[in-house]
Amino acid sequence: MATETSVVITDDRLAAESQPLMHRLVTEGVPGQLAAGEPTLWGPEATDEASVRLSWTTLHETSRALPAEIDALRAELHGEGLDRIVLAGMGGSSLAPEVMAATAGVSLIVLDTTDPGQVTEALGGDLERTVLVISSKSGTTVETDTHRRIFEKAFSDEGIDPASRIVVVTDPGSPMETVGREAGYRRVFTADPNVGGRYSALTAFGLVPAGLAGVDIATVLDDAASVFGRVSADSEDNPAVRVAATLATAHERGAEKVVFADTGSETVGFGDWVEQLIAESTGKNGTGLLPVVVENAGAPGFSTAGSDATTVAVGPPEGAAQLGTDGSLGGLFLLWEFATALAGRLLGINPFDQPDVEAAKKAARALLDPAGGPVATPTLVDGAIEVHPSGDWFSPGTATVADALRALIRATPESGYIAVQAYLDRLEDASTAVLRPELARRSGLQTTFGWGPRFLHSTGQYHKGGHQNGAFLQITGAPETELEVPGQSYTLAGLQRAQALGDGDVLAQHNRPVLRLHLTDRTTGLVELVKAVQDLRAPTSSGEDRT
Incomplete structure (x- = not known):
């Protein structure tokens, strides 16, 4: 490298x-x-936040004790035949370790999803060899707590003591630290609280799961240290x-x-x-x-x-x-x-806050009805796809999915973008990602792709707080399996549905066009959706006729 x-x-x-x-x-x-941690660099309104968010600049030094601790725990686990690492974390708690593991070519199973099919697949691995890393800065992340509850039950059902198989990474004093210590989990790592989630790659949030998976994290820190003098000059x-x-x-x-x-x-x-x-x-x-x-x-x-x-x-x-x-x-x-x-x-921006992230979480919580919430009536049904638009941009005469996509493209400002948001199985429904380049080619617009709810902990902030020129294509699907969440009144599919609808409601409140396409049959619906996108016309060289 x-x-x-x-x-x-x-x-x-x-x-x-x-x-x-x-x-x-x-x-x-x-x-x-x-580099010295000066909190006033972003103005008086950002100073309080920055004063407790700048420890990331010296993590290449302050995290030096972690590799030895993590290596010792890994050796201990391997001595017991435990070499399958599953990481339950969202955003800053999963993205960096996933990159580290993939780059090093080691196996790390990442659960940053509420799709019951994807979680079921993770449960279907060899639980006798499995260690679950629960990673949450706040200690209240709903997706991560849900994964913890589901895996605890799965371990118990197999006659395995859950506490012996769960490692926690969280901030000091968080509810998850309390849960972990009271339950006697295998290990509880607390990270530096003065580092925000997206700057936490070199904290315990990045290093613990990556190191347990087999990444040479000491070298990662060495490489960061070798750059520090240049980026701070x-x-x-x-x-x-x-x-x-x-x-x-x-x-x-x-x-x-x-x-x-x-x-x-x-x-x-x-x-x-x-x-x-x-x-x-x-x-x-x-x-x-x-x-x-x-x-x-x-x-x-x-x-x-x-x-x-x-x-x-x-x-x-x-x-x-x-x-x-x-x-x-x-x-x-x-x-x-x-x-x-x-x-x-x-x-002129405070780079350490995320004022618009909580709105989608609140909307999702409001929709977590034990009975599944109100049934949404589609505006139209085309094959295995239900069409659910939000806002007044949608033409009443629209008859097909391709027509609905054309309308969404036309509702996007010339300098705007389309965000494809797939609340599906990141492994089984991976072909969904082909929609990004196909839509970009045919719309002539910058097009992003995000797996839900993962993107809510990432680009979700920009969607609500950034330039308000986006249009949003949500893709949801009928679950092919279901999982109860122990101790909660909702199911995993119910949580996934609430997250999609909640975020869509918030975006619509920002007067952004939102088109939700619900696949009543995922396999058939995806084929039909890709075909509908391919039926769109690419723009001319002058940019005319964006559909």
Whole structure:
């Protein structure tokens, strides 16, 4: 794996225009102050929050005791034949360890879903070899607590003591710490509370599950440490300064989206991690940067990026890339964390709060009716797909799914974006992801893709708090299996449904067009949906006829 972290700006005009902001960050000594934990860098309104959110800048030093502790626990578990690690966590509690494990080529089963089919599959593995890592900063994350309850019962049903198989990662004093210690769980790790979730890759939240899975986490910390001197330097050669100034300059020019493609880096899935970091950090106050993660450098949205987007290569710059970052995974974590915090200062945004995340959670809780809540009546049914639009953008004469998609595209502002949100099984329904490039190609709009409810802990903040020019395509499906949640009045499928409907309601309250397509049969419905998307016409070179 590469150890030298590098930044290349291939757009000469953008590089030249970024110079004033680079100079401003350097002359004001912002990188050095950030590294020293100065909380006033983002203005008086952000100072209180920043004062308890900046310990991430020194994690390459303060997390040094963790690798030995985690390695010792892993050896202990392996001595008992326990080598199957399942991680129950959302957002910052799962994205970084998943990237670390995938990059290292080790097995880590990640549950960041409420889909009963996907959870059932995780339960269907060899429980005799399984350890469950419960990871939640707040200790109240509903998805994670649900997974804990379900696995506890599954262990007990197999005659296994659940406490011997559960490891907790949480903040000190959280309800989950209390539960873990009172239940006598195998190990309770408490992380530094002065680190926000999306900046927690190098805390126990990132390192415990990754290390238990077999990642060399000491090297990850070494790689971050090797970059610290450069990203904290008050110099225009500072790679974080270059990235932050480039993104902020592009945003001033109207490029409010940042399109990521892996161009041959040695990391796997880095875009999913950086997506949360940027979206939650900058998407608020009606502004910010929307990350758009695409399949490769030739994918729609990257190769055809226009004036509303900046294209970033993760790996060697190629194709239409305007900016490229490369290096070791630990180095890239720290580089993008520094760059995002610096960009927040340039954009006038507090990069450490997420004021719009809780709205969807509240809406979902309100819909968690034991009886399943009110039955939604579709506006139309086309084959195995029910069509449920929200808002007054939908034409009464619409007769097919393809017509409904055309209407959604037409309701999207010219400089806007489409967000595909799939509340399905990330493993069994993986073909759903083909919708992103197909919709991008045929709409001519930047198009994102997120698995629900995972994206609620990531781009969900931007959807409500960022530029209000998005249109939202929700995809839900009839569950093929069901799971009761021990000690709760709702089922797993009921929770998944409430999360989709709750977030859709909040988006509609923001006057954004929302189209929910419910697959009454997942297999047949997905085939029909892909065909409906392929029936759409691509825009002309002039951008006319966006359907």
